[in-house]
Amino acid sequence: MRLSLYEGNDAIAWAAYQAGCRFFAGYPITPATSIYNNMLKILPPMGGTVLQTEDEIAAMGYCIGASMAGLKAMTATSGPGISLCSEQISFAIGSEIPLVIVDVQRLGPSTGSATKGADGDVQFIRWGNSGGLPVIVLAPVDVKDCFTLTMHAFNLAEVYRCPVFIASNKEIAQTRESINLESLERPDIIDRLMPPSGGPFLPFQSLPEKDVPGFLPIGGKVIVRQTSSTHGVNGYITTDPDEIATMIERMNRKIKTEIDRFSFAESLIEPGAETLILTYGVTARAARAVYRDLKTEGNPISLLILKTLWPVPENLIYKNAEKVKRVVVVEMNLGQYVREVERVLKDKKVVFLGQMDGRLISPNRIKEVALG
Amino acid sequence: MDSLLNKNRPPVFCPGCSHDNVLYSLDKTFQDMGLQGNQIAMVSDIGCSGLFDTFFNTHALHGLHGRALTYAGGLKLARPDLNVVVTMGDGGLGIGGAHLLSACRRNLDLTLLVLNNFNFGMTGGQFSATTPPEAMVGSGFLNRLERPIDVAQVAVAAGAPFVARSSAYQKDLPELIEKAIRYKGFSVVDIWGVCPGRYLKRNKLTPNMIDDALNKLKPLNGPVLQNMRTEYGQSYREHAADQKPISPPAGIDARFDPPKPGRQEVVILGAAGQRILTAGEVLGIAGLTAGLNMTQKNEYNITVLRGPSICELILSPEEIDYTGITKPAAVIVLASEGVLRRESLINQLDHNTVVIQVVGVDIPSTNARVISVNFKGKGIKKTDWALAALAFLSNMNHVLNSKMLDAAVTIRFKDKTLHAVKEIVAKATA
Ligand code: SF4
Numbered sequence: 001m002r003l004s005l006y007e008g009n010d011a012i013a014w015a016a017y018q019a020g021c022r023f024f025a026g027y028p029i030t031p032a033t034s035i036y037n038n039m040l041k042i043l044p045p046m047g048g049t050v051l052q053t054e055d056e057i058a059a060m061g062y063c064i065g066a067s068m069a070g071l072k073a074m075t076a077t078s079g080p081g082i083s084l085c086s087e088q089i090s091f092a093i094g095s096e097i098p099l100v101i102v103d104v105q106r107l108g109p110s111t112g113s114a115t116k117g118a119d120g121d122v123q124f125i126r127w128g129n130s131g132g133l134p135v136i137v138l139a140p141v142d143v144k145d146c147f148t149l150t151m152h153a154f155n156l157a158e159v160y161r162c163p164v165f166i167a168s169n170k171e172i173a174q175t176r177e178s179i180n181l182e183s184l185e186r187p188d189i190i191d192r193l194m195p196p197s198g199g200p201f202l203p204f205q206s207l208p209e210k211d212v213p214g215f216l217p218i219g220g221k222v223i224v225r226q227t228s229s230t231h232g233v234n235g236y237i238t239t240d241p242d243e244i245a246t247m248i249e250r251m252n253r254k255i256k257t258e259i260d261r262f263s264f265a266e267s268l269i270e271p272g273a274e275t276l277i278l279t280y281g282v283t284a285r286a287a288r289a290v291y292r293d294l295k296t297e298g299n300p301i302s303l304l305i306l307k308t309l310w311p312v313p314e315n316l317i318y319k320n321a322e323k324v325k326r327v328v329v330v331e332m333n334l335g336q337y338v339r340e341v342e343r344v345l346k347d348k349k350v351v352f353l354g355q356m357d358g359r360l361i362s363p364n365r366i367k368e369v370a371l372g
Numbered sequence: 373m374d375s376l377l378n379k380n381r382p383p384v385f386c387p388g389c390s391h392d393n394v395l396y397s398l399d400k401t402f403q404d405m406g407l408q409g410n411q412i413a414m415v416s417d418i419g420c421s422g423l424f425d426t427f428f429n430t431h432a433l434h435g436l437h438g439r440a441l442t443y444a445g446g447l448k449l450a451r452p453d454l455n456v457v458v459t460m461g462d463g464g465l466g467i468g469g470a471h472l473l474s475a476c477r478r479n480l481d482l483t484l485l486v487l488n489n490f491n492f493g494m495t496g497g498q499f500s501a502t503t504p505p506e507a508m509v510g511s512g513f514l515n516r517l518e519r520p521i522d523v524a525q526v527a528v529a530a531g532a533p534f535v536a537r538s539s540a541y542q543k544d545l546p547e548l549i550e551k552a553i554r555y556k557g558f559s560v561v562d563i564w565g566v567c568p569g570r571y572l573k574r575n576k577l578t579p580n581m582i583d584d585a586l587n588k589l590k591p592l593n594g595p596v597l598q599n600m601r602t603e604y605g606q607s608y609r610e611h612a613a614d615q616k617p618i619s620p621p622a623g624i625d626a627r628f629d630p631p632k633p634g635r636q637e638v639v640i641l642g643a644a645g646q647r648i649l650t651a652g653e654v655l656g657i658a659g660l661t662a663g664l665n666m667t668q669k670n671e672y673n674i675t676v677l678r679g680p681s682i683c684e685l686i687l688s689p690e691e692i693d694y695t696g697i698t699k700p701a702a703v704i705v706l707a708s709e710g711v712l713r714r715e716s717l718i719n720q721l722d723h724n725t726v727v728i729q730v731v732g733v734d735i736p737s738t739n740a741r742v743i744s745v746n747f748k749g750k751g752i753k754k755t756d757w758a759l760a761a762l763a764f765l766s767n768m769n770h771v772l773n774s775k776m777l778d779a780a781v782t783i784r785f786k787d788k789t790l791h792a793v794k795e796i797v798a799k800a801t802a
Contacts, residue, residue, distance in 0.1 A: 001625070002624065002626070003623060003626070003660045003663075003665070004620070004622065004623045005621055005624075005657070005666070006621060023446070023449070023450065025446070041618050042618060044608075044612035045616055045618070046617060047612070049449050049608065049612075051445075051449070053442070054470045054471060057442070057471075058439070058445075060442075061435070061436075061441075061442025061443050061446065062442050062443075062445050062446035064435070064442075065446020065448075065449075066449060067446075068443070069446065069447050069450030070450065073446075088439070114674060115671070115672075115674065175668065175669050175695055176653070176668040176669075177666065177667045177692075178656070178659070178660055178664075178667075217451075218432075218433060218447055218451070218454075219450070219451035219453075219454040220410070221410055222410070223409050223410055223429060223430065225425070225432045226433045226434070226435075227425070227432070227433070227435075228435045228436055236381070237426070282695070285692075285694050286693065286694040288693040289694045292693070360695065360696045362694070362696055
């Protein structure tokens with residue numbers, strides 16, 4: 001056997017490079033900084049660009065420019081940086097700009113605790129944009145996931161032309177872990193699609209049979225328009241309600257209706273189990289310990305670990321919870337994702353366990369609640 | 373060359389708006405330079421000047437207020453051959469101040485045209501960063517309380533290598549803009565004009581008055597000698613070409629058997645400067661040489677040279693799920709700073725845990741097996757105690773053995789350092 005040592009942030013950087021990322025801009029912030037440190041070592045010798053910007057707003061602005069010029073771009077920050085980026089995130093959503101945004105969550109509110117973990121940005125990432133259109137959010141559990149999900153994130157950003165978030169956590173980002181590189185799942189790389197040739201280029205015209213427009217880069221032969229204003233297919237501002245509605249509904253549809261294609265999860269379903277633990281992020285590791293313990297003790301429970309948080313993988317949750325009576329939602333905050341679970345599983349008893357003190361939720365606490 | 377103006381979308385500025393003058397001057401510049409639409413990207417900010425991108429048949433990017441320079445920078449870094457022209461009002465200047473300063477310092481080859489009309493036209497004539505205090509604007513008395521900035525001077529101070537002030541009515545404006553675009557570096561042209569829609573309602577400002585005001589200032593017409601230097605993109609590419617490619621962390625082959633089966637947790641409690649994290653890494657590598665999985669978590673103050681330094685390490689033949697410490701096999705106590713952070717852990721230990729305690733560091737009462745060691749007496753420096761404690765553990769065949777440790781230090785250190793490390797190991801186990 002051959003194992004290597006990676007921190008979650010190292011894995012994100014290497015996976016980004018492998019997924020084709022050639023542009024990174026960031027502003028140092030604990031606990032995300034080591035993604036920038038890594039990118040600074042990886043990209044420049046390979047012809048990529050790394051920039052340290054004046055703030056997080058600029059980091060995302062540079063990424064938007066680079067992405068519109070055709071490069072795969074990423075920025076990494078933490079909750080305070082995501083707050084600053086809100087308007088840029090809205091721009092990337094509403095103007096269909098592929099982007100990967102890493103939020104290495106730390107304990108909030110506000111400046112909070114730079115060196116303590118949390119999953120307190122889970123609803124914030126979803127709703128922290130003006131207009132409220134859907135976003136894609138993936139949540140790694142460990143180093144392996146940081147690698148695989150980052151590659152997926154780039155693919156999804158390219159396929160759906162949207163920002164894709166990786167909701168990491170200090171406890172994953174800065175935990176060094178052994179991994180077997182050979183056993184890593186590496187999805188095939190996907191690039192954004194060009195429009196069919198012939199006819200004038202309309203920057204926001206969907207590809208045939210798709211809800212996503214074809215991409216041409218700013219700076220190429222064909223003239224390309226990009227705008228943050230409410231626009232029609234030609235990329236010019238519009239006031240026509242029908243045109244606006246068509247565009248908004250398409251952007252909503254392109255992500256929401258496709259969720260079953262990228263509902264990443266790990267489900268450990270025990271026949272006859274009456275309780276399902278539903279969790280995500282680093283907390284899933286403690287939940288796995290509980291799952292194993294209870295199985296050995298002959299009192300099995302089921303476990304569902306979500307790795308796609310947004311859009312909510314409703315079918316997946318519904319299917320996995322079908323056979324149980326009780327669902328225990330565990331998360332490192334005061335109850336954010338549990339709202340979604342309650343909404344999806346209206347006929348089940350949903351119990352919540354949360355903790356927000358900078359410590360991991362221990363297997364013992366989860367076990368207590370799981371056993372009721 | 374033909375005009376690059378979009379015939380289907382004629383300008384829509386208020387009659388008499390000086391933005392019109394800048395628009396036609398810029399179009400003339402493009403024609404004089406013989407540029408095609410696909411060689412130019414117009415990046416526009418918010419406000420009336422933010423409409424500029426729609427009037428040209430060029431690449432265009434219209435984004436958020438004050439952020440135009442950030443998009444422009446991303447485009448230019450990705451497409452160095454593209455002529456990137458940014459239009460921004462005095463509003464964008466204020467809200468995007470940090471980006472303006474950084475663009476001046478960075479010196480990417482962008483051209484910034486500031487369409488300076490001394491107020492916010494679009495939102496009702498409120499005061500901007502350049503509104504004179506005596507002007508009557510849409511912000512009541514508030515503009516009387518703040519001083520306007522001279523953006524050209526600010527740009528010079530921040531390091532822009534090309535800075536010019538001009539009137540929107542100047543005959544040679546197309547030539548000046550051409551010089552700015554041709555200049556290989558960040559160029560700023562502060563173009564003064566009028567806003568009949570708002571500013572002129574209660575203030576008098578004519579092209580002549582603008583000329584007079586400009587004439588009173590020390591002229592700035594282009595290259596700023598003291599700021600001239602290699603353009604950022606070019607510098608970046610030169611430096612990047614000198615960087616050596618790096619490889620992902622190398623794998624470590626399993627070659628030994630661990631001393632004990634099952635999960636082993638180790639906590640090292642020390643202080644900043646005691647190389648706790650490095651010792652943790654060595655222990656982790658030692659685990660890998662025995663085919664064990666590992667997780668390592670570190671805790672230290674943000675002020676890295678002071679305070680506690682704690683390392684929590686788990687080695688296990690099985691996949692490690694929970695990364696928290698539950699029942700440590702060993703706790704290494706090297707400094708009171710670390711002990712203070714983990715008093716309750718030490719309290720709860722039972723006889724299954726070995727505590728390696730350097731003499732002189734007190735610990736709370738505990739049921740663990742406490743072994744006192746005097747590394748100082750063995751001539752080992754405080755900064756090496758963490759490593760010495762690992763050697764001590766390996767000597768006990770607890771958590772790791774001496775073969776694992778030897779392999780780990782040989783992987784982690786080279787040459788002289790490796791030699792020194794081996795000496796510490798020898799002293800600690802003597
Ligand atoms: S409001 Fe002022 S700046 Fe805007 S178009 Fe009218 S005159 Fe020009």
